[in-house]
Amino acid sequence: DTGVSQNPRHKITKRGQNVTFRCDPISEHNRLYWYRQTLGQGPEFLTYFQNEAQLEKSRLLSDRFSAERPKGSFSTLEIQRTEQGDSAMYLCASSFDWDRGGYTFGSGTRLTVV
């Protein structure tokens, strides 16, 4: 068990470009989550996967955001036509079912849109 891995750790992009982040969860976990954290705030829920099915997408995610989890393994989060307001830390977490313990978070990907 190597924990939750996220890549890249940092990403600087120009406004209007597309970016993609990857998350590799703990292999035994069936649940995968994406959260976003801005400076001085707690993480906010973005989306949730149960195995390969995306079961909820927050209103925080505009149509420019898309997430996938092919075959219930790793997940990707893509942001198209980035805006300065997208600058944040993007966190991935995985877990067993809700009543079987806590979440394990990755180290996050810090996105800066210039």
Place this chain on the structure above:
Amino acid sequence: GIQVEQSPPDLILQEGANSTLRCNFSDSVNNLQWFHQNPWGQLINLFYIPSGTKQNGRLSATTVATERYSLLYISSSQTTDSGVYFCAVMNSGGSNYKLTFGKGTLLTVNP
């Protein structure tokens, strides 16, 4: 949605001191977790504690779900305890996967 309030927002301690962090929530919960976010941004899960009391070394936590609060105790604090402590809850009347976080308590432990 459920509201999560943490207090105090900031706390400065000398090494060796003890502290208590509080988390109040506005509705019934079936999942409550405490996290420590280190200066590099890594969120570390400290406790999964929807009710009762748990201890792990110098840290302990108590959740009184019927009164809608949880406490995190840090004893004999060390400089490495510095960072932001988050409480996160899952509303038992809502989805069974969405954690709602408080704004955190920023702890600074000085040598």
